[in-house]
Amino acid sequence: MIFCVCVILAFFARVGDFCIPTQQVVTTSSSTTTTTTTTTTTTTTTTTPPPELSCITTDWTLINRGSYSWCIRVYWGYANYLNVDSVCATLHADAVRSGFLNASEIATASSIALAERNYNQRLFVGADRISSCYYQPLNAVCSGTTAFGWTDGVTSGTDGFVWAVGQPDNLLYNSGTGFSQIWATMSTMTALMDDIGDDDAVQGALCGMKADYY
Numbered sequence: 366m367i368f369c370v371c372v373i374l375a376f377f378a379r380v381g382d383f384c385i386p387t388q389q390v391v392t393t394s395s396s397t398t399t400t401t402t403t404t405t406t407t408t409t410t411t412t413t414p415p416p417e418l419s420c421i422t423t424d425w426t427l428i429n430r431g432s433y434s435w436c437i438r439v440y441w442g443y444a445n446y447l448n449v450d451s452v453c454a455t456l457h458a459d460a461v462r463s464g465f466l467n468a469s470e471i472a473t474a475s476s477i478a479l480a481e482r483n484y485n486q487r488l489f490v491g492a493d494r495i496s497s498c499y500y501q502p503l504n505a506v507c508s509g510t511t512a513f514g515w516t517d518g519v520t521s522g523t524d525g526f527v528w529a530v531g532q533p534d535n536l537l538y539n540s541g542t543g544f545s546q547i548w549a550t551m552s553t554m555t556a557l558m559d560d561i562g563d564d565d566a567v568q569g570a571l572c573g574m575k576a577d578y579y
């Protein structure tokens with residue numbers, strides 16, 4: 366019996382051999398993968414703003430005068446005709462007595478001074494009587510806009526000559542001493558100017574120097 370089963374199985378096994386194709390076709394599926402690499406280059410351009418003009422320290426106040434910037438600061442200390450031209454240099458070597466471009470600037474200077482000393486003080490400013498007006502009283506030729514000239518080397522125009530009523534009066538000359546009132550001062554409480562001579566002393570000076578790229 367076992368023999369018969371084996372024969373039958375062997376018979377079918379042979380028949381199966383005949384059913385298998387002699388050549389098998391193998392289909393290979395092939396795919397192509399395209400990889401695209403995109404390189405993005407980001408260029409970051411940092412724009413550095415141009416340096417701004419400023420004052421050398423925060424003790425100075427920046428004033429924009431259009432084509433240049435000016436810094437002002439009050440020198441506090443006894444000042445008269447002997448040291449009038451040197452006190453500002455004690456703040457900075459480039460500092461000189463400051464003039465005024467207009468009434469706004471003398472108001473600014475007054476505010477700065479009052480913030481430091483809240484009572485009226487007189488300060489030398491950057492204006493001296495011009496030589497042709499020495500010994501001259503206030504008149505049409507030597508007036509508030511013509512008797513004095515700015516001494517700081519940068520201030521121009523006459524809008525900054527903001528005198529108190531009746532000034533510059535050349536008081537000593539008018540009182541008969543013969544001394545001319547050469548130096549201009551400002552009063553911090555009134556923001557008005559006055560001329561004084563070598564008989565007088567004040568509490569300081571308004572100093573100025575050009576702003577720079579610090």
Ligand SMILES: [Ca+2]
Nearest residue numbers: 534535559560
């Ligand atoms: Ca005067």
